[in-house]
Amino acid sequence: MMLVYLYGLYRGLTKVSYEIPFSPEAERILFQIVTENEWDFPSARIHPISLKWFFQQEKMSKSLSHQLLRFCRRNTSNGSDIIAHGKNSLVLDVNAIAELIAGGDNYGATILVCLMTQLVKKEGQEQEIISVANLMATIIDIYPTISDQLFLLVLIFKTLCSVQHATLSDDETWLALIVKWINSIATKAADIWNHESLLVIGILCLILHHSANAVLIEASKTIIFSSSLVSTINSAIHAACLKGPALVDHDEGTSSGEILIFVLLLNYFTLRSLHPVLPGIMDWKVFLDPSDRVQSFSFIGIYCHDLCRLMHFGSPVVKLAASYCLLELFTRISEQRNRTGEELVCATKYLRSVMAVLEGLVFYSDLRVAMNCGLCLSMIMGWELPDMR
Known part of the structure; x- marks a missing residue:
């Protein structure tokens, strides 16, 4: 994995200097290694350029989604502390992910939203859903302008539409x-x-x-x-x-x-x-x-x-x-x-005015409105108030 991270840095630098050559076959082999073997991205010491390059590779989305979920399960802090290693490398934390997504030009936000959607659709573990939601909320606290990328409001709306009551x-x-x-x-x-x-x-x-x-x-x-x-x-x-x-x-x-x-x-x-x-x-x-x-x-x-x-x-x-x-x-x-x-204490004149409105809509063209008004009238008459025979 050290070699893979180093390769990501090497390929990321090609954005700066297009004269750096690379081997498509070597890249294919490295991607195969990543997808076929267990690895621990959340604890990686990785250069920001290398991190960004990985999240720019659409073919890595599935693997990175799994690693983000692993990160969410492990992350118990608010991500405010940056753990630095040397001058240019760091351990993956909330700040690093927030900075990655805020920079744009990668699939970070898309992967995170898709991960949450998949967890909800598959009725994933409640703690997993909460941990991913917490990560998204923390990222937006760090970079409020990211909210549009994460579609956080839409995501929460769809989650609440489909989630089972007992899982909340x-x-x-x-x-x-x-x-x-x-x-x-x-x-x-x-x-x-x-x-x-x-x-x-x-x-x-x-x-x-x-x-x-x-x-x-x-x-x-x-x-x-x-x-x-x-x-x-x-x-x-x-x-x-x-x-x-x-x-x-x-x-x-x-x-x-x-x-x-x-x-x-x-x-x-x-x-x-x-x-x-x-x-x-x-x-x-x-x-x-x-x-x-x-x-x-x-x-x-x-x-x-x-x-x-x-x-x-x-x-x-x-x-x-x-x-x-x-x-x-x-x-x-x-x-x-x-x-x-x-007994319901209410002015007869007041309730008669309410009934007048209801009676005017009992034969309304929308049957739902007509039915609701009819039911309301029935309940008022069921209260058996004085002078309301």
Whole structure:
């Protein structure tokens, strides 16, 4: 392997001086040695030029992927300490890999992303997936501009879409990432969220989705009770409701409509996760607060009458998302009422206005919206409130 590393340095130098000759046959033999024998790349003393040259060879990708996984299994530090050997060689560490990927002109980022994808698809060991994710996160902390190369947000999104609930653990890595993501979107108004911001919202939705199966509980609490995120969402809903009939023009084809849909999705998954995240604590009746309220929620949430406004004035897709939110809300209220036996105290005038919106959509062209509204009406009538015969 010393010879192989030396050869990598020799070939890497040909980038500088094209007069250096090499033997394709000798190179073929060396690659064969590498792929057919056990070797320990993570502990190698290797020149940076040699390291880069190896990662520029597409035919080495499979072997290097295996070595990166071996590195991730072994690496327990944050990679902040560079272990130098002489003037120009070093032991492979996180800093060396980060510098390699940041420099571009090699397959380092591609190999790392493919490795993570393969682990997820093959339902690899949980610790292996976490170790590779930690490596990627550490690399981005060292060189933030690398995030585009690693497609980290897309990778995490796809991972959460396909991973089994039981394989997720609620460790500190998730909390650190969530805080970073929330800060990236909550520092700007929702109406100027870009594609990356919406991708972050999608990831938060998936985390909340998994929490409904009693995993990622602490991570979900961080999302639900984020004051900056709550404030941003409240402002977005307030602005949407003020549009009145003009809201119908804001659908998935417009920036504002797309953002509103993502906000409604985040609210929906929050409603689904509140029960397992805060078992027995949530009083679902607070969502029926009348329109003259003076205080907003301290957690992610949309009042019943705001959802009704969005259903009444919104575009077809906004109506759909809002109707699912309202159905989830009414289901939780009914479950609480049946469990505790408490009578629902709510102004008749308020509930009649809600029912008027629901009745207006019972025969809506989208059968999903119509069904959701019909189910909501059935639950209201099942509450058997006075003066609501």
